Amino acid sequence: MTRGFTVWRCMGCGAVLFPERLLCPRCHGAAFAPERVEEGVVEETSTIRHMIGQADWKPRVIANVRTKDGLHITVGLRDDSGPGTVIDLYEEAGAPFGVAKGSPPPTESPPAEPPP
Amino acid sequence: MRAAIIGVGQSRYTRRPESGQSAHTFIRDAVVAALRDAEIDARDIDGMAVASFSLAPDTAVDLAWKLGLSLKWLLQDTNGGSSAMNMLGHALRGIETGAASVVLVTAGDATGLAGYGKIAASYNIATRDHLAPLGHGGPNGVYALVTARQMKKYGLEKADYGRMAIAQRAWAAGNPNAVYRAPLTMEEYLGAPLVADPLNRYDCVPVVAGAQAIILAHPDRCPRGRAPVRVRAIRHSFNYDHQAGDGLQTGISTFADELWREAGVRPGDIDLACIYDDYPAMVLAQLNDLGLIPDGDLKRFAQREIGERRFPVNTHGGMMSAGQPGGPAGGLNHISEAVLQLQHRAGARQVPNARLAVATGYGMTMYRYGGTAAAAVLERME
Numbered sequence: 003m004t005r006g007f008t009v010w011r012c013m014g015c016g017a018v019l020f021p022e023r024l025l026c027p028r029c030h031g032a033a034f035a036p037e038r039v040e041e042g043v044v045e046e047t048s049t050i051r052h053m054i055g056q057a058d059w060k061p062r063v064i065a066n067v068r069t070k071d072g073l074h075i076t077v078g079l080r081d082d083s084g085p086g087t088v089i090d091l092y093e094e095a096g097a098p099f100g101v102a103k104g105s106p107p108p109t110e111s112p113p114a115e116p117p118p
Numbered sequence: 119m120r121a122a123i124i125g126v127g128q129s130r131y132t133r134r135p136e137s138g139q140s141a142h143t144f145i146r147d148a149v150v151a152a153l154r155d156a157e158i159d160a161r162d163i164d165g166m167a168v169a170s171f172s173l174a175p176d177t178a179v180d181l182a183w184k185l186g187l188s189l190k191w192l193l194q195d196t197n198g199g200s201s202a203m204n205m206l207g208h209a210l211r212g213i214e215t216g217a218a219s220v221v222l223v224t225a226g227d228a229t230g231l232a233g234y235g236k237i238a239a240s241y242n243i244a245t246r247d248h249l250a251p252l253g254h255g256g257p258n259g260v261y262a263l264v265t266a267r268q269m270k271k272y273g274l275e276k277a278d279y280g281r282m283a284i285a286q287r288a289w290a291a292g293n294p295n296a297v298y299r300a301p302l303t304m305e306e307y308l309g310a311p312l313v314a315d316p317l318n319r320y321d322c323v324p325v326v327a328g329a330q331a332i333i334l335a336h337p338d339r340c341p342r343g344r345a346p347v348r349v350r351a352i353r354h355s356f357n358y359d360h361q362a363g364d365g366l367q368t369g370i371s372t373f374a375d376e377l378w379r380e381a382g383v384r385p386g387d388i389d390l391a392c393i394y395d396d397y398p399a400m401v402l403a404q405l406n407d408l409g410l411i412p413d414g415d416l417k418r419f420a421q422r423e424i425g426e427r428r429f430p431v432n433t434h435g436g437m438m439s440a441g442q443p444g445g446p447a448g449g450l451n452h453i454s455e456a457v458l459q460l461q462h463r464a465g466a467r468q469v470p471n472a473r474l475a476v477a478t479g480y481g482m483t484m485y486r487y488g489g490t491a492a493a494a495v496l497e498r499m500e
């Protein structure tokens with residue numbers, strides 16, 4: 003996992019976007035600069051206790067997280083951070099993970115998914 | 119007025135499709151039922167619209183081929199839970215403009231649970247790349263977060279959603295085609311295992327295999343002794359807020375005023391509502407967007423109007439009790455239920471003297487919630 007998470011800033015109007023777009027929804031410019039966002043605030047969480055088609059599923063926690071720019075992203079939580087907690091963001095293969103600010107970085111790989 | 123809904127048909131719904139059963143065979147069964155219901159010869163069908171997640175690699179024209187239909191108007195729709203509404207709108211306009219005269223609208227899926235899991239994990243690129251690696255649990259995880267937000271914003275409790283699930287189950291008792299018809303108690307609801315907190319088993323639609331079909335044509339072609347159903351107004355919304363809001367308002371909020379104005383009626387005139395119910399939270403969100411919860415008190419509406427069945431919502435049991443044969447067919451069942459009610463053919467669940475209904479579709483969970491929505495006001499023609 004690498005520290006921070008990549009979002010996209012529109013070079014025309016400054017809007018911060020995730021996931022990446024083709025044109026900015028605000029100014030319809032086509033140029034974006036990647037930007038690292040290192041922390042966010044947990045707004046809601048859910049423990050995923052069951053996964054369709056997977057018998058030996060281990061519960062995982064996801065969260066709706068707000069960044070300083072007001073962007074909302076869905077993050078995999080690797081500890082029991084609840085609503086209001088500031089978390090450090092990490093990235094693995096384009097997916098965001100988080101732990102409470104100042105905690106050791108998560109090392110575990112993301113869970114395997116059924117093949118697409 | 120040249121277009122009306124004149125017949126509906128449904129296949130059997132089953133939790134587990136057997137060998138030899140596929141989206142194709144369920145669609146065939148629904149089409150046969152709709153043709154018989156509308157008293158229309160298959161040779162008279164000159165337009166078809168279809169939506170399905172599990173028709174591939176076949177497309178609409180392959181289905182036409184396999185159903186023995188030669189057509190001059192053909193559409194395949196990709197909008198999931200709002201596909202049915204989208205196809206309805208296109209079919210109406212197709213007939214009104216003379217592009218077709220008798221249109222079959224159908225949808226069906228038979229993914230099985232494993233197939234559904236695969237679809238849920240790679241629903242679109244954003245889901246495949248940014249959500250599935252988190253173990254997000256498909257739409258259950260997405261709407262768990264939306265539901266948590268709705269509970270916080272409106273002071274809703276689990277029991278409020280429970281009242282909705284119990285009421286829909288009570289309606290389903292009157293629908294012989296619903297997969298779950300036994301009464302549900304609050305104890306059972308509150309004691310059910312959590313799937314994705316705060317959602318429990320009864321908050322998540324049961325995936326079934328099955329199909330629906332409706333026939334549209336000039337109202338004169340409606341079988342004798344039966345009222346055709348016309349669409350007074352229909353509106354759609356796609357990518358209304360770029361996924362930048364909280365998901366507690368749907369795309370319906372962008373057109374509700376226009377819908378009612380065009381329909382020439384008010385929310386208070388409506389006799390029943392068929393609201394796309396992938397999750398109870400989204401039923402409340404859509405009802406609120408439609409202006410059917412006039413004071414915005416979602417809690418009271420869930421408890422009294424829906425819970426005590428003072429206002430008929432999802433009288434077929436909704437997808438929560440009737441089953442979700444994929445989003446497209448699930449949405450088409452909401453339209454079919456509105457038609458059956460307005461034709462006074464809904465049997466034990468009939469809403470007395472139903473004349474006006476509103477039906478919705480909601481779908482395509484792009485990242486944080488659904489990006490498509492649609493609604494129609496339907497009316498019994500006397």
Ligand SMILES: [Zn+2]
Pocket residue numbers: 012013014015016017026027028029030031
């Ligand atoms: Zn811009």
